Amino acid sequence: MTLILTFLGKSAVHRTKVAIAAAKSLANQGKRVLIAGNTEPTLPLLLGIPLTAEPQDIGANLQGVQLQAGVLIEKGWEEVKKLEAQYLSSPILKEVYGQELSILPGMDSVLTLNTLRQYDESGKYDVIIYDGSGDSSTIRMLGMADAVSWYVRRFRQIFANSDLGKTIVESPLVQPLISTLFNVNWTADNFAQPVNQLNSFLDKGKEAIANPKHFAAFLVTTDDTLEVATAKFLWGSSQLIGLTVGGVLHISQAGNNLTQDFTPLSVSNVPDIQGDNWQPLMDALPNFATQAIAAPQPIEIDINQRQVRLFLPGFDKKQVKLTQYGPEVTVEAGDQRRNIFLPPALSGKSVTGAKFQNHYLIISF
Known part of the structure; x- marks a missing residue:
């Protein structure tokens, strides 16, 4: 490694x-x-x-x-055009050059x-x-x-639950049109594949x-x-x-x-x-x-204690903010923000308590 x-x-x-x-x-x-x-x-x-x-x-x-x-952008742009040609029947980026x-x-x-x-x-x-x-x-x-991964999973679920998402998946009129535009036969799996590839890529990065x-x-x-x-x-x-x-x-x-x-x-x-x-x-x-x-690990998740511990040195209690608007927990410190992806045992659970102690933010569920 x-x-x-x-x-x-x-x-x-x-x-x-x-x-x-x-x-x-x-x-x-x-x-x-x-x-x-x-x-x-x-x-x-x-x-x-x-x-x-x-x-x-x-x-x-x-x-x-x-x-x-x-x-780097010249090299990357060629990869983008190859990806577009893989999924679109009539690529539109082929006349745009990285240079x-x-x-x-x-x-x-x-x-x-x-x-x-x-x-x-x-x-x-x-x-x-x-x-x-x-x-x-x-x-x-x-x-x-980690940040892009949050956008993918949150907006993917929002889109899937929306009327537009359901129409695209279920409508017999929309499916042939999309099959014509895209360089694949229409199935839900076809469109899940690139998203799954992106998620795999992001997971490796995290x-x-x-x-x-x-x-x-x-x-x-x-x-x-x-x-x-x-x-x-x-x-x-x-x-x-x-x-x-x-x-x-x-x-x-x-x-x-x-x-x-x-x-x-x-x-x-x-x-x-x-x-x-x-x-x-x-x-x-x-x-x-x-x-x-040997250094302290940034985050520890204890399922048995139903706790998440974040080690946040360099900040005091007033500089750390904890919020929970959706199924995940958001922590802000300095000018950084992180949405904590919780394991299934804690995902969707409401925060029952939090304290900042010895540079650790300890969140209980």
């Missing part, structure tokens, strides 16, 4: 330094490593090597790639996440290090599978994010008060989407100890790099895989 690592924190330069040191260290251990950066110039400048949109060798067991949205598409807000996140998935499933790498923006937008991107053996984030901070506060905020936000934060990389020149600020996480004091000498930083890095597994 590939281990995917990303680093979160206020300073882009410090995050990228840690990402590069981690990539070099893991590659020296014989791991096949890919370090993937966004379009910002920090990664190639610190590496001293220009990166392209395709993975290239930058060292023994080490490859690097720069995720360029323009290139002429503009990048809309949020589109780059979708493309990046899909590309990381492809690298993960390729089997070519033991470790993938994603050097992204390292802020709330990265966390929101990583929570995308499972990857929720598995600390597969995906983990680490916080990077200095002694600066604002950086420490930002790291705490990103810690809690990551937990809310189900992403395990494995530990803290503390770049300190003064020898300050941040253990109390981030308990129960493990805090590793690491030096800043001096010139091109990466070795001291590499030597100070922790065992990422071991720390990720």
